[in-house]
Amino acid sequence: MPNQEFVGTAKSITVKNDGKYWKIIVLAEYEDEETPDLTYAEIKNAIGVDVGVAITLDTSNKENYQLPVEKIKKLEDEISVLKRRLKHKKKGSRSYRKMRGRINACYRRITNIRKDFAHKATTAIANNHRVVVVEDLRIKDLSKSACGTIEKPGKKVRQKAGLTADPKGSLSNDCLHARI
Numbered sequence: 001m002p003n004q005e006f007v008g009t010a011k012s013i014t015v016k017n018d019g020k021y022w023k024i025i026v027l028a029e030y031e032d033e034e035t036p037d038l039t040y041a042e043i044k045n046a047i048g049v050d051v052g053v054a055i056t057l058d059t060s061n062k063e064n065y066q067l068p069v070e071k072i073k074k075l076e077d078e079i080s081v082l083k084r085r086l087k088h089k090k091k092g093s094r095s096y097r098k099m100r101g102r103i104n105a106c107y108r109r110i111t112n113i114r115k116d117f118a119h120k121a122t123t124a125i126a127n128n129h130r131v132v133v134v135e136d137l138r139i140k141d142l143s144k145s146a147c148g149t150i151e152k153p154g155k156k157v158r159q160k161a162g163l164t165a166d167p168k169g170s171l172s173n174d175c176l177h178a179r180i
Contacts, residue, residue: 006028007030008030008031009030011027011028012027013025013026019100019104020101042131045130046129046130046131046132047060047061047125047133049125049133049134049135051134051135056117056121065120067113068113071113072110072113075109075113076110078106079103079107083103085099086100
């Protein structure tokens with residue numbers, strides 16, 4: 001990739017390898033321009049975004065953005081099959097490294113699906129609305145203690161039923177897949 005310039009001063013530089021690709025992550029600090037004053041019409045047309053477990057993104061004007069959980073579930077099933085095959089390989093062998101590469105490729109595809117969803121959803125919202133208000137809710141903590149099904153609910157499901165956008169008030173079986 002060609003050299004890319006960034007604005008501001010670099011605060012930290014991290015080099016990562018995800019198994020196949022090397023990445024350089026630069027955290028930069030810069031002075032932001034002053035934000036222009038908003039008109040009453042722009043404030044009136046503001047949109048609120050609710051991040052939930054059953055519905056990934058739910059807006060105040062009734063638009064829903066759903067993470068493609070089926071694709072992620074399919075890849076997770078493939079990972080479990082590949083991991084079962086991996087345990088029969090000799091560590092350090094060429095076939096072991098190839099199998100690890102296939103597993104890492106599946107994880108990379110899952111990451112790319114999540115990133116693609118995040119970019120498409122945020123771009124669609126930003127292109128249509130100038131003012132966006134997002135709740136400050138830690139989804140990781142919400143889904144950690146409330147996952148489960150209707151037959152076998154997780155901990156604190158009743159307490160957290162009002163926090164999700166699910167009309168039934170119950171949490172989805174796919175709540176662990178609702179990460180962005």
